[in-house]
Amino acid sequence: MSAILKLAGVLQIAYKLLINDRAKFAALLVGITFAVFLMIEMTSLFAGILSRSSSTVINIGASVWIMDPAVQTVANTIPLPDYVLDEVRSVPGVKYAVPLYSGAALLKLRDGTYQAANVIGLDDTSLFGRPQMLAGNIEDIFAENAFIAIKDAEFYKLQNPHIGTEFELNDHRGVIVGIARVASSALFGVPTLYTTYNRALQYIPNTRFTISYLLVEPKTAADIATIKARVAAHGYLALTRDEFVHKISDFYMYQTGIGTNMMLMTIISFIVGLSISGQTFYTFILENIDKFGALKAIGAKGRELVAMILFQATFVALTGYGIGVGLCAALIWIARSHLPDYAAIITFSNLAMAFVMVVVIAAISSYVGVRKVLRIEPFDIFRG
Amino acid sequence: MGINKWFGEGQARTHAVKDVSFEAAFGEMLYVVGPSGSGKTTMLSMISGILRPSSGTVRIEDTDIWSLSSDALAEFRLKRIGFVFQDYHLFPRLTTAENVAIPLILQHREWHAAVEEAERNLAIVGLKERAQLPPVKLSGGEQQRVAIARAIASRPDILILDEPTASLDGDTGRNILQFVREHLLTEQRCIVIVTHDSRIYEFANRILRMEDGHITGVERSQLDAQ
Numbered sequence: 154m155s156a157i158l159k160l161a162g163v164l165q166i167a168y169k170l171l172i173n174d175r176a177k178f179a180a181l182l183v184g185i186t187f188a189v190f191l192m193i194e195m196t197s198l199f200a201g202i203l204s205r206s207s208s209t210v211i212n213i214g215a216s217v218w219i220m221d222p223a224v225q226t227v228a229n230t231i232p233l234p235d236y237v238l239d240e241v242r243s244v245p246g247v248k249y250a251v252p253l254y255s256g257a258a259l260l261k262l263r264d265g266t267y268q269a270a271n272v273i274g275l276d277d278t279s280l281f282g283r284p285q286m287l288a289g290n291i292e293d294i295f296a297e298n299a300f301i302a303i304k305d306a307e308f309y310k311l312q313n314p315h316i317g318t319e320f321e322l323n324d325h326r327g328v329i330v331g332i333a334r335v336a337s338s339a340l341f342g343v344p345t346l347y348t349t350y351n352r353a354l355q356y357i358p359n360t361r362f363t364i365s366y367l368l369v370e371p372k373t374a375a376d377i378a379t380i381k382a383r384v385a386a387h388g389y390l391a392l393t394r395d396e397f398v399h400k401i402s403d404f405y406m407y408q409t410g411i412g413t414n415m416m417l418m419t420i421i422s423f424i425v426g427l428s429i430s431g432q433t434f435y436t437f438i439l440e441n442i443d444k445f446g447a448l449k450a451i452g453a454k455g456r457e458l459v460a461m462i463l464f465q466a467t468f469v470a471l472t473g474y475g476i477g478v479g480l481c482a483a484l485i486w487i488a489r490s491h492l493p494d495y496a497a498i499i500t501f502s503n504l505a506m507a508f509v510m511v512v513v514i515a516a517i518s519s520y521v522g523v524r525k526v527l528r529i530e531p532f533d534i535f536r537g
Numbered sequence: 538m539g540i541n542k543w544f545g546e547g548q549a550r551t552h553a554v555k556d557v558s559f560e561a562a563f564g565e566m567l568y569v570v571g572p573s574g575s576g577k578t579t580m581l582s583m584i585s586g587i588l589r590p591s592s593g594t595v596r597i598e599d600t601d602i603w604s605l606s607s608d609a610l611a612e613f614r615l616k617r618i619g620f621v622f623q624d625y626h627l628f629p630r631l632t633t634a635e636n637v638a639i640p641l642i643l644q645h646r647e648w649h650a651a652v653e654e655a656e657r658n659l660a661i662v663g664l665k666e667r668a669q670l671p672p673v674k675l676s677g678g679e680q681q682r683v684a685i686a687r688a689i690a691s692r693p694d695i696l697i698l699d700e701p702t703a704s705l706d707g708d709t710g711r712n713i714l715q716f717v718r719e720h721l722l723t724e725q726r727c728i729v730i731v732t733h734d735s736r737i738y739e740f741a742n743r744i745l746r747m748e749d750g751h752i753t754g755v756e757r758s759q760l761d762a763q
Contacts, residue, residue: 162642162651166631173630447626450587451687452615453643454608531587532579534622 160460163453167461170441171468177440178469180433185473185514186480188426189507192419193481196503199415201496205340206405207398209255209273212335213282215368217380218397219250222390225404227397228271228341230255232362237389241367244383246376251276254353255365257343261321262312270311271345272300272322274353274365281368284347289316289331294349299330303345305338306493325356342494423510430473431518434466438522442529450531458526466519474511478504540593542579553579554590555750563694564724566717566740569731571747577731578699580747584729585697586614597695615643619688623700625680627672633683634659634668640691658686661720678709685713689721696721698730702737714740 172178204211209227210218219241221231241250254274259267275282275294283291284303293299302314311320318329327346339345348356354363369391371377377393384391392400406412438445445458481499488495539558544551554576561567569577582588584595586602594603597617605613619640627636637655642648656668662682664675672680681701688696698717702710714730714737722728730741738744738758746754 159645162645162648165648166628166635166639166642169635170628170630443624443626444628447620447622448639448643449611450585450614450620450622451640451643452611452613452618454611457643532582534626 160457163457163461164464167464168468170444170461171437171465174437177433177437181430181437181469182473182476184426184429184433185470185511186477187429188422188514189474189477189511190480190484191422191425192507192510193478193499193503194484194497195415195418195422196506197481197485197497197499199412200498200500200503202340202411203402203405204337204498205496207401208335208337208339209271210394210397210401211337212284213253213273213368215253215282215366215370215394217369217371217377217391217393219367219369219384219389219391220397222388224390225408226401227255228257230365232360233364233367233389234362235364237384237387238364238367240387241369241380241384244376244380246372246379248370248372249279249281250367250369251279251281252350252364253282253366253368254350254357254363256353256357258322258346258357260311260327260346263319264312268310269343271339271341271343272353272357273345273347274350275347276368277349277351280349284333284335287332287334291331293330294347296328296330298326298328299348299352300327301331301333301347302329303347304332304334305345307338307342307344309493310342311344322356323358327356338494338496340496419506423514426510427514427517430469430514431521434469434518435521435525437465438462438525442525443534445526446529446531446534449529450534455527459523462519462522462526466515466522470511470515474508477507538593540580540583540590540595542576542583542588543591553750554583556593557747557750557752558593559745559752559755561727561729561743563727564722565742566722566728566730568738568741568744569729569747570733570735570738570744571753572733575747576750577747581697581699581729581731585618585620585695586610615640616691617693617695619691619693619696621681621684621688621696621698621701623703625672625684627680627683627687629671629673631671632669633664633672633675636672636683637686637690639687644691655686655690658690659683661689662686662716677704678713681705681709681713682716685717685721694726696726696728698728698732700732700734701730702732702734707736710734710737 206226221233223231238250238252241247256272258270258272260270261267280291284301287304294301302311314329316329316331320327369380371380381391448458485497539556540554541556542554544553557580569581571577583590589603594601602610602613634652634655637658638651641651641654656665659665659668662685664679664682667675667679672683675683701713717728718740741758744756744758745752
């Protein structure tokens with residue numbers, strides 16, 4: 154008979170002792186659920202913010218991005234001189250390289266109000282990084298004054314434009330020629346317009362250098378190292394898509410205070426969960442200590458009592474974890490359906506982190522209980 | 538030399554049980570009586586394998602129980618000794634039948650089979666119809682009988698009862714002891730009862746009197762005299 158089967162009976166006793174004490178069981182579940190809910194909500198918000206902070210990188214989708222080394226976020230562009238484009242194109246491992254414009258603009262809408270917008274200028278010859286069209290044709294981007302509006306969470310701020318809607322940008326006339334969608338909305342709550350690289354330069358005032366980023370497709374993955382070295386030799390930085398996303402994430406995490414605050418909130422959630430669950434579990438053990446002593450006197454072995462406590466702690470932890478994850482997912486779903494700007498993503502990392510913390514809560518709670526139970530002397534039961 | 542038990546250290550050191558030695562036979566109902574603090578519960582704990590003597594040992598048939606490992610001793614208690622605690626120590630979150638099934642479950646019996654056998658034990662003590670109730674719904678006398686049913690669940694050959702009438706009125710206490718005497722005392726079983734309730738002495742075969750940690754006297758009861 155396996156060890157698990159041998160323990161099945163005592164685990165069933167443990168299960169019944171736990172769930173039949175409804176008040177304590179509910180208090181334990183509330184503690185764990187609350188902690189899991191807060192931890193996942195906090196980390197999901199952070200993941201959502203980080204994801205949106207890299208939205209341009211994700212949406213354009215280039216394999217390698219070339220930039221000034223001082224760039225910290227995708228919105229914080231430092232224009233590159235044109236010769237860098239020529240230099241990169243001359244690297245043997247480069248399949249192709251195209252410029253990208255990314256900048257901010259102030260639009261004057263039909264009703265005379267002004268709205269800030271993010272303008273992405275795609276390479277005129279390749280339209281590399283084009284969005285997925287919902288209405289209109291991508292070729293229409295070459296039409297006079299043409300812009301494509303991105304239908305994301307901020308789309309309504311352009312007063313829900315349609316094909317043919319006009320606006321002004323630096324006294325230039327602009328026309329919406331298509332509606333498109335992208336994988337990720339931007340972080341800063343402004344709508345996004347796509348146009349060609351050259352039109353972006355015409356419409357938006359620029360510095361002497363004009364290329365925001367160079368987008369590079371290497372011939373093979375092995376060529377990336379060569380490209381990086383060649384670019385570095387000219388004082389610029391080449392990053393893969395994932396490296397650029399990490400660089401942006403690191404900036405928000407370590408240099409803005411957002412990461413620190415989120416981490417503090419997550420730690421506080423953990424401490425609150427640990428306090429409630431640990432305290433309640435300890436009280437639960439104390440209230441049953443004479444019963445554990447009686448079991449010991451009758452003939453239960455120490456490892457069986459330990460198994461009972463570990464089972465109770467694990468059962469509460471996993472149940473609370475499941476409810477907490479479910480509640481958090483429901484809240485995010487409801488929030489997103491009412492607030493399009495709501496940035497929260499439950500990732501596998503969030504779930505894993507919360508799971509580890511719940512396991513730690515269960516381990517600490519059960520450790521206290523196990524110590525107490527192993528120390529009880531059956532003789533104390535006789536003494537009353 | 539008998540068994541001894543000291544508690545504490547230095548000036549607080551107390552000699553609770555002093556060189557106690559006696560034998561009990563299967564088929565015998567043995568009482569240990571004496572005033573509070575006389576050492577009878579300490580002595581009971583040592584002979585039942587839950588409190589290690591400071592010196593001396595306890596032999597049950599050919600087994601020196603204090604030479605057993607901790608696991609082996611737990612197994613020995615589980616299979617051969619049944620306990621009825623003074624406060625019963627029933628689990629309020631389990632049904633009466635599940636409470637009685639605990640020794641069987643600890644012996645790795647399948648849950649439903651253990652509970653069914655527990656119900657048969659409850660029938661022996663006249664509580665079959667109470668099997669699915671939680672112990673808190675039962676009277677004190679009924680809880681005592683549930684504790685007895687649990688103690689005999691694994692068919693132990695030694696039954697230990699600690700102050701079995703302490704929480705019961707006179708008539709109920711007498712009825713319980715009469716039941717124990719008539720239904721549970723067999724040629725293959727020894728029953729040891731710690732009590733200071735003189736109203737139930739009549740059910741004993743032999744009474745050990747303890748005072749200040751010593752056995753001060755041994756009496757044969759009227760039952761044995763008959």
